[in-house]
Amino acid sequence: MSSYAISRRTFVAAAAAAAVAVVTPARPVASAEPNANPTIAARQRFFGAEHVDPRTGGVDPDKVILSWFGVTSFATAIAGDVFLLDAWVPRGEFSNRVPTSPTELAALAPSHIFIGHGHFDHAADATEIASLSGATIVGTEEHCRELDEQAATDLRTHPLSLDRTEFTLGGVTVRAVRHLHSGLRAPRGEQAPLVLAPDFTPTVEHPPTLQDLQHLADHA
Ligand SMILES: [Zn+2]
Numbered sequence: 001m002s003s004y005a006i007s008r009r010t011f012v013a014a015a016a017a018a019a020v021a022v023v024t025p026a027r028p029v030a031s032a033e034p035n036a037n038p039t040i041a042a043r044q045r046f047f048g049a050e051h052v053d054p055r056t057g058g059v060d061p062d063k064v065i066l067s068w069f070g071v072t073s074f075a076t077a078i079a080g081d082v083f084l085l086d087a088w089v090p091r092g093e094f095s096n097r098v099p100t101s102p103t104e105l106a107a108l109a110p111s112h113i114f115i116g117h118g119h120f121d122h123a124a125d126a127t128e129i130a131s132l133s134g135a136t137i138v139g140t141e142e143h144c145r146e147l148d149e150q151a152a153t154d155l156r157t158h159p160l161s162l163d164r165t166e167f168t169l170g171g172v173t174v175r176a177v178r179h180l181h182s183g184l185r186a187p188r189g190e191q192a193p194l195v196l197a198p199d200f201t202p203t204v205e206h207p208p209t210l211q212d213l214q215h216l217a218d219h220a
Pocket residue numbers: 003117119181182
């Protein structure tokens with residue numbers, strides 16, 4: 001996916017101290033009746049009904065659960081703390097391929113949104129989700145400033161200095177490191193240039209809506 005740079009130079013790395021990771025794609029719960037509370041319903045859908053208290057919405061504190069929702073975005077629960085790694089629901093040239101929305105992600109009531117790096121396919125839904133949920137955006141000073149400028153309301157942000165460990169959540173230590181990716185460079189040696197054949201299957205199977213095309217054009 002082509003990318004728009006908020007910052008090409010930085011991303012946030014999480015050094016996981018956790019021992020177990022259960023990866024589950026977002027999926028409907030087996031029960032026909034979703035919980036009437038939107039946060040409990042969303043957490044049951046993303047983390048599995050068996051891991052969510054149906055009265056409080058608390059997620060099993062003994063589990064580490066990552067639920068993928070596109071590119072490198074994960075709804076995450078570690079030691080009962082619920083947060084997002086990246087914030088982008090894939091759409092634009094296709095729609096609803098990943099069946100969720102910024103509104104449903106906000107309903108998870110994440111405490112924090114960690115920005116992996118500043119390209120739109122990692123960060124472009126962060127302001128909407130943070131505005132709806134009150135989650136704190138964690139990223140570099142550049143990420144936090146630019147996302148805050150996009151928001152109509154005041155956002156909570158936690159800017160990280162580069163190369164200094166200064167944030168811990170769910171027993172996981174977070175550090176922002178300088179990183180360059182997608183920089184233009186001539187092929188070296190015998191290496192053939194990488195040519196990617198476009199795959200239009202998602203567009204055919206999940207035709208784009210006008211609104212999603214507009215949303216993509218705004219960010220691209
Ligand atoms: Zn990128």
